[in-house]
Amino acid sequence: MRHSFLNLLRQGLSGHRGWPQAWRNPEPRRSYEAVIVGGGGHGLATAYYLAGEHGLTDVAVLERGWIGGGNTGRNTTNVRSDYMYPESAALYDLSLRVYEGLGRELDFNIMLSQRGWLFLIHDLHQMETARHKANWMQCNGIDGVIVDSAEARRMLPALNPAADARYPVIGAFPQRRGGTIRHDAVAWGYARAADRLGVDIIQNCAVEGLVMNGGCVTAVQISRGTIGCGRMGVAAAAWTARVTAMAGFPLPMTSHILQAMVTEPVRRCLDHVVISPATGAYVNQTRKGELVIGGIMDLYQSFSQRGTYPSIEKVVAAVVEMFPAFSSLKLMRHWAGVVDITPDRSPIIGPSPVPNLHLNCGCGTGGFKAIPAGGLLLAHAVATGRQHALAEAFGLERFRLNALVDEAAASGIAH
Numbered sequence: 001m002r003h004s005f006l007n008l009l010r011q012g013l014s015g016h017r018g019w020p021q022a023w024r025n026p027e028p029r030r031s032y033e034a035v036i037v038g039g040g041g042h043g044l045a046t047a048y049y050l051a052g053e054h055g056l057t058d059v060a061v062l063e064r065g066w067i068g069g070g071n072t073g074r075n076t077t078n079v080r081s082d083y084m085y086p087e088s089a090a091l092y093d094l095s096l097r098v099y100e101g102l103g104r105e106l107d108f109n110i111m112l113s114q115r116g117w118l119f120l121i122h123d124l125h126q127m128e129t130a131r132h133k134a135n136w137m138q139c140n141g142i143d144g145v146i147v148d149s150a151e152a153r154r155m156l157p158a159l160n161p162a163a164d165a166r167y168p169v170i171g172a173f174p175q176r177r178g179g180t181i182r183h184d185a186v187a188w189g190y191a192r193a194a195d196r197l198g199v200d201i202i203q204n205c206a207v208e209g210l211v212m213n214g215g216c217v218t219a220v221q222i223s224r225g226t227i228g229c230g231r232m233g234v235a236a237a238a239w240t241a242r243v244t245a246m247a248g249f250p251l252p253m254t255s256h257i258l259q260a261m262v263t264e265p266v267r268r269c270l271d272h273v274v275i276s277p278a279t280g281a282y283v284n285q286t287r288k289g290e291l292v293i294g295g296i297m298d299l300y301q302s303f304s305q306r307g308t309y310p311s312i313e314k315v316v317a318a319v320v321e322m323f324p325a326f327s328s329l330k331l332m333r334h335w336a337g338v339v340d341i342t343p344d345r346s347p348i349i350g351p352s353p354v355p356n357l358h359l360n361c362g363c364g365t366g367g368f369k370a371i372p373a374g375g376l377l378l379a380h381a382v383a384t385g386r387q388h389a390l391a392e393a394f395g396l397e398r399f400r401l402n403a404l405v406d407e408a409a410a411s412g413i414a415h
């Protein structure tokens with residue numbers, strides 16, 4: 001401890017130039033046994049589990065920008081596992097359980113804060129739907145209960161107390177193990193751990209084309225040349241469909257802008273992550289005191305990564321109606337990501353029509369919480385060539401077989 005304090009002091013006085021790099025910056029080799037496209041949380045986790053769980057260390061992660069620069073570094077950091085289908089509950093709860101021990105496993109502080117996720121209920125119909133979901137969750141062995149209006153108000157003292165509030169709160173549906181995790185730390189923690197196991201993380205390296213031979217991918221074309229590969233995992237979120245187009249097949253996925261914003265910091269006033277699906281707004285307070293606000297997705301298709309004023313206005317209007325005191329806060333920053341939406345709002349994990357190319361995409365508005373499970377399951381597919389039992393329901397084939405895992409209602413914000 002004394003040693004690290006002295007080191008911190010030394011670094012502070014010398015301009016922070018002496019810190020060791022957390023991961024290398026290697027030149028790409030001529031070929032790899034496995035190439036992972038996308039250096040977001042899912043791609044980095046996949047590489048880490050390929051090396052750590054399957055002993056496959058001849059692996060490169062190719063990231064066209066900087067790691068975590070896609071949706072992983074743009075999300076609102078909420079984690080939970082309150083899904084309805086048993087298949088989704090198993091997937092997202094596996095993720096939450098891995099997250100609960102991930103800081104220790106990676107020796108990296110991911111700032112897990114299980115402060116509780118609180119789903120507000122504004123009318124009787126929403127109450128019935130919440131009860132339905134709570135019953136499913138109990139059946140799936142996941143924590144989830146309904147609390148009444150008085151308990152919701154006790155948990156959220158800043159809620160609008162007016163009797164004629166536009167969005168009265170008649171109850172809430174908390175998942176107490178839900179909360180937040182620092183998003184960059186997840187990307188950086190997985191990156192450092194994967195690098196230490198021998199994985200090459202190559203940034204500023206976009207995959208521009210695929211070389212196919214006998215129906216399989218044999219190499220990837222990047223701006224600096226060609227890299228041979230034995231097998232491939234694609235975890236490039238909305239851009240995954242562009243990569244699979246290079247391999248000659250489309251994906252049932254659309255790409256939309258999802259935005260978020262943050263206020264100036266204030267004293268602690270909100271203990272939980274709060275979502276109001278009916279109004280399309282959600283909010284949590286960071287440890288620094290800022291309120292992180294997220295909301296509705298823009299329904300038209302886009303790859304622009306820029307927000308739009310109508311969505312900001314709608315989301316902010318709902319938040320200040322529910323929490324009138326927040327109306328005096330200044331918005332400091334606003335940003336957007338491009339989310340990958342499937343017809344049933346569940347991810348696509350596993351094999352593709354190209355035998356040595358495997359997928360993990362389609363997590364849409366909720367894939368940060370799925371990173372550990374997505375990484376484990378894609379790593380399993382890439383390493384063994386087989387679908388993991390937990391991923392069986394999430395294969396691409398489900399759209400042809402009409403075996404959808406319809407979790408639109410679980411995505412928190414309707415879309």
Ligand SMILES: Cc1cc2nc3c(=O)[nH]c(=O)nc-3n(C[C@H](O)[C@H](O)[C@H](O)COP(=O)(O)OP(=O)(O)OC[C@H]3O[C@@H](n4cnc5c(N)ncnc54)[C@H](O)[C@@H]3O)c2cc1C
Pocket residue numbers: 037038039040041042043062063064065066067068069070071072073074075076077078079205206207208235236237238239240243258259260294335336337338339360361363364365366367368369370
């Ligand atoms: C505003 C916002 C709020 C959100 N809030 C939450 C939340 O609170 N909780 C939650 O669970 N989820 C949330 N999400 C969703 C979540 O962020 C994503 O589902 C998740 O981060 C997806 O991770 P990923 O690794 O699959 O994708 P990304 O992090 O997007 O990584 C994909 C990477 O692939 C790279 N790439 C693309 N094309 C290529 C190519 N050709 N070659 C090489 N690299 C390429 C991209 O540069 C990118 O870095 C939110 C998303 C947004 C935008």
